[in-house]
Amino acid sequence: MIHTLAEGLLGRLSLDYLPTEPATIGAAVGLPLSALAIVAALTYFKKWRWLWDNWLTSLDAKKIGVMYIAVAIAMLLRGLADALMLRAHTAQAVGDNSGLFTTDTFQQVFSAHGTIMIFFVAMGLMFGLINVALPLMLGARDVAFPFLNSVSFWLFAAGMILINTSLVIGGFSNGGWLGYPPLTGLEYNPGPGVDYWIWSLQIAGIGSLLSGINFTVTILKKRARGMTLMKMPIFAWSVLVSMVLVMLAFPLLTVSLGLLSLDRLMGMHFFTSDFGGNPMMYINLIWAWGHPEVYILILPAFGIFSEVVATFARKALFGYRTMVAALIAIMFFSFIVWQHHFFTMGAGANVNAFFGIMTMVIAIPTGVKIFNWLFTMYKGKIRFDAPMVWFLCFVVTFTLGGVTGVMMAVPAIDFQVHNSMFLVAHFHNTIIGGVVFGFLAGITYWFPKIFGFRLHDRLGKYSAYAWQIGFILAFMPLYALGLMGAVRRIDHYDDPSWQPFFIVSAVGVLVIMLGVGLFILQLAVSIWKRKELRDTTGDPWNGRTLEWSVPSPAPEYNFAIEPDVTHRDEWWYRKESKLALPKKSSYQDIWVPKNSGLGIGIAVFAGLFGFAMIWHIWWLGFVAFLVVVALIVFRTYADEPERRISAEHLYHLDKGRKQ
Amino acid sequence: MNHIAHAHDKHETAQLGFWLYLMTDLMLFAGLFATYMVLRGGTAGGPTAAELFDPTFALSETIVLLLSSFTCGIAALALRYKKQSLALWGLGLTIALGLVFLALEMKEFAEFYSEGHTWQASAFLSSFFTLVGTHGLHISIGLVWASTLLGYLIRSPHHDDAHRKMSLFALFWHFLDIIWVFIFTIVYLLGVLS
Numbered sequence: 001m002i003h004t005l006a007e008g009l010l011g012r013l014s015l016d017y018l019p020t021e022p023a024t025i026g027a028a029v030g031l032p033l034s035a036l037a038i039v040a041a042l043t044y045f046k047k048w049r050w051l052w053d054n055w056l057t058s059l060d061a062k063k064i065g066v067m068y069i070a071v072a073i074a075m076l077l078r079g080l081a082d083a084l085m086l087r088a089h090t091a092q093a094v095g096d097n098s099g100l101f102t103t104d105t106f107q108q109v110f111s112a113h114g115t116i117m118i119f120f121v122a123m124g125l126m127f128g129l130i131n132v133a134l135p136l137m138l139g140a141r142d143v144a145f146p147f148l149n150s151v152s153f154w155l156f157a158a159g160m161i162l163i164n165t166s167l168v169i170g171g172f173s174n175g176g177w178l179g180y181p182p183l184t185g186l187e188y189n190p191g192p193g194v195d196y197w198i199w200s201l202q203i204a205g206i207g208s209l210l211s212g213i214n215f216t217v218t219i220l221k222k223r224a225r226g227m228t229l230m231k232m233p234i235f236a237w238s239v240l241v242s243m244v245l246v247m248l249a250f251p252l253l254t255v256s257l258g259l260l261s262l263d264r265l266m267g268m269h270f271f272t273s274d275f276g277g278n279p280m281m282y283i284n285l286i287w288a289w290g291h292p293e294v295y296i297l298i299l300p301a302f303g304i305f306s307e308v309v310a311t312f313a314r315k316a317l318f319g320y321r322t323m324v325a326a327l328i329a330i331m332f333f334s335f336i337v338w339q340h341h342f343f344t345m346g347a348g349a350n351v352n353a354f355f356g357i358m359t360m361v362i363a364i365p366t367g368v369k370i371f372n373w374l375f376t377m378y379k380g381k382i383r384f385d386a387p388m389v390w391f392l393c394f395v396v397t398f399t400l401g402g403v404t405g406v407m408m409a410v411p412a413i414d415f416q417v418h419n420s421m422f423l424v425a426h427f428h429n430t431i432i433g434g435v436v437f438g439f440l441a442g443i444t445y446w447f448p449k450i451f452g453f454r455l456h457d458r459l460g461k462y463s464a465y466a467w468q469i470g471f472i473l474a475f476m477p478l479y480a481l482g483l484m485g486a487v488r489r490i491d492h493y494d495d496p497s498w499q500p501f502f503i504v505s506a507v508g509v510l511v512i513m514l515g516v517g518l519f520i521l522q523l524a525v526s527i528w529k530r531k532e533l534r535d536t537t538g539d540p541w542n543g544r545t546l547e548w549s550v551p552s553p554a555p556e557y558n559f560a561i562e563p564d565v566t567h568r569d570e571w572w573y574r575k576e577s578k579l580a581l582p583k584k585s586s587y588q589d590i591w592v593p594k595n596s597g598l599g600i601g602i603a604v605f606a607g608l609f610g611f612a613m614i615w616h617i618w619w620l621g622f623v624a625f626l627v628v629v630a631l632i633v634f635r636t637y638a639d640e641p642e643r644r645i646s647a648e649h650l651y652h653l654d655k656g657r658k659q
Numbered sequence: 660m661n662h663i664a665h666a667h668d669k670h671e672t673a674q675l676g677f678w679l680y681l682m683t684d685l686m687l688f689a690g691l692f693a694t695y696m697v698l699r700g701g702t703a704g705g706p707t708a709a710e711l712f713d714p715t716f717a718l719s720e721t722i723v724l725l726l727s728s729f730t731c732g733i734a735a736l737a738l739r740y741k742k743q744s745l746a747l748w749g750l751g752l753t754i755a756l757g758l759v760f761l762a763l764e765m766k767e768f769a770e771f772y773s774e775g776h777t778w779q780a781s782a783f784l785s786s787f788f789t790l791v792g793t794h795g796l797h798i799s800i801g802l803v804w805a806s807t808l809l810g811y812l813i814r815s816p817h818h819d820d821a822h823r824k825m826s827l828f829a830l831f832w833h834f835l836d837i838i839w840v841f842i843f844t845i846v847y848l849l850g851v852l853s
Contacts, residue, residue: 144672144676145672145673145676209683212683213676213679213680213683214676216679217672217675217676217679220675221671221672221675222672247679247682247683247686248683248686249686250683251683251684251686251687251689251690252686252687252689252690254687254690255687255690255691255694256690259694259789262778262785262789263785266778266779267778267779268778268779268782268785268788268789269701269703269779269781269782269785270694270698270782270785270786270789272782274703275701275703275779275780275781275782276698276700276701276702276703276781276782276783277698277701277782277785278697278698278701278782281694281697281698285690285693285694288690591665629803633803633804633807636807636824637807637811
């Protein structure tokens with residue numbers, strides 16, 4: 001009787017699922033304690049009101065962007081700790097030594113590492129930077145749907161909280177970052193770990209999809225007067241292409257995860273080995289999302305580098321049109337290469353040849369971009385500030401990763417290195433060298449626009465050097481190990497000649513950690529010395545695009561007067577031609593959306609819904625779903641309150657600044 | 660920018676956003692259709708599509724749904740030409756026809772279930788129930804939406820926003836109709852032919 005009552009109330013949630021290994025117990029205790037410490041600190045310093053009013057409920061894209069980046073950096077630390085655990089384990093797990101962790105824990109750690117780094121670090125940094133920079137670059141006051149933007153962020157945060165809850169109770173998936181069935185099916189993996197993986201990604205993924213729509217409409221509808229598509233900054237182009245890919249690809253992630261969870265919750269047979277199911281269907285479906293996803297991440301990083309290299313070479317970007325053409329070409333090709341992730345599936349020589357050739361073809365537009373950047377630098381007056389150092393590290397590292405990618409595009413070679421450490425080295429080569437370096441450059445580049453002071457330059461450069469050296473140490477040995485036959489996700493090996501390579505790789509992770517440490521130190525020192533580093537002009541890098549035409553930190557409405565655009569590098573052109581200051585009559589009232597806590601509300605109940613599905617607490621799932629629907633209906637018919645900022649006020653603000 | 664232009668601008672933006680959302684939903688269904696096509700041979704010894712489906716019954720569902728799309732179109736046009744009571748009737752009929760469609764679908768599902776052809780019986784049936792059920796779920800969401808919209812129209816029939824809100828719902832409803840035409844063709848007609 002009591003048992004059935006408890007099952008009704010709590011599903012399969014029980015104390016049996018608390019962690020039992022020392023390492024996992026540490027995390028399970030540490031995580032809630034640190035959360036509690038943050039809550040206590042906020043309460044003690046009476047900062048809740050401030051946090052709620054100024055940040056959590058804000059619909060200002062720039063603030064939402066900063067919150068994305070803050071969450072992503074916290075998750076970077078978690079993912080990095082996972083990486084250190086993995087390499088510390090493999091540095092010693094040879095012969096009789098079984099290493100630090102049990103096999104199951106090791107599997108959970110690499111699954112968490114991959115999932116967190118892609119979904120909650122790379123995606124978070126990307127959406128953060130887009131929020132921060134895109135509307136400003138377009139000469140727009142806001143994104144197309146400010147409220148939806150807040151919903152997207154909070155769904156992302158809800159997914160992040162779910163994935164970390166698995167540390168406290170239940171454990172995480174041991175099925176890798178893409179959770180291939182039948183290993184992740186009900187038969188081999190009945191516990192809650194895979195469900196944590198499914199639902200944290202499902203919820204965050206829907207947030208990403210909504211963001212994709214939001215930014216696409218922002219670019220198509222909210223550009224400044226006169227800014228034709230071909231006058232947009234190249235970053236906006238890269239975001240447009242990336243967001244179109246989000247809209248086309250993320251529904252397929254929703255389907256893949258949805259069908260896998262139907263297999264698990266309702267005993268369906270999509271991906272089981274019996275009853276006519278087909279596990280390879282899952283692998284096709286999820287890679288039809290997964291391959292565009294890598295371009296979704298890298299294209300905005302390319303966009304950032306295009307802005308950085310033009311700004312710091314003090315030249316217009318070389319080959320703007322070919323850059324746009326290359327972006328669009330990548331958009332098409334990225335949907336017809338997915339099968340190269342499983343050449344060994346047995347699709348036959350013709351299919352493999354097609355996807356192999358397409359994979360080589362997609363390297364061409366990417367190569368075009370590299371040359372465009374190099375030609376932009378050629379004969380430029382280059383300033384070597386930290387963003388430019390990140391760029392130089394990127395060119396070297398990313399090109400190397402691209403070359404090993406083309407190697408693996410040859411199916412015959414891929415059969416040798418498929419699922420080996422060679423592959424692991426390859427994709428880290430492109431993701432760290434491309435995506436991470438790009439986003440760190442972007443943070444350094446736009447930081448003064450948001451906070452009003454620059455980041456400490458020398459520490460930023462040291463961070464880049466440490467990342468670069470750490471990267472080489474951590475991943476070059478993995479290329480060698482892959483060719484020697486080490487498979488990916490290996491947790492124990494018998495050949496002692498592999499150990500030195502694994503030890504060097506572990507040292508590399510430590511050097512990367514030093515790089516991250518220096519980045520955080522850079523943030524701390526910059527806050528400490530913010531008076532010295534203050535950006536009084538609004539244009540600290542002698543920039544080219546519109547975000548540098550407004551004061552730093554950028555006001556919530558971005559532009560007091562909506563700009564008229566005549567040139568591609570509009571701000572550079574205005575500086576060259578010394579346009580007159582605007583008259584008082586050109587100021588008009590601005591309406592900005594008032595804060596809304598509804599986004600948080602929707603995300604809280606979406607998160608509860610996910611939690612209920614993970615633990616089979618059906619009543620909670622039902623209630624949470626109803627509340628989400630009710631909140632959406634409420635929002636649809638509610639007024640959207642706006643706040644007026646008067647023209648008089650704007651005029652005086654600007655006059656005060658310019659005199 | 661004055662407030663009326665502001666509202667108009669907002670509606671255009673919302674309309675584009677909603678079109679794009681529909682395209683993402685189309686991709687979702689594309690994934691489900693692809694899965695169905697791959698798995699429909701996986702009957703695991705159970706009935707095949709040809710043995711299971713009754714195309715005349717599916718045709719009756721199709722007619723009901725197409726009619727609801729027609730009444731929905733009437734409602735949207737009526738609102739544009741300020742014929743409020745016609746709009747209310749149109750929307751009310753749309754809801755009624757939508758409910759009939761759902762009831763027919765439930766009846767079919769219940770029949771299959773009671774004969775032992777459940778979603779657990781084979782990969783073919785899993786993908787059938789999921790594809791058609793996802794469409795049914797969309798219809799249910801559409802009905803909730805239509806009901807709240809009806810309430811809104813009764814309360815404030817002359818509000819500027821009325822026809823804007825209606826036009827978004829009409830888009831959604833027509834979209835579901837198109838998806839159903841594909842389901843009718845690919846699942847039922849091709850199923851019976853094979």
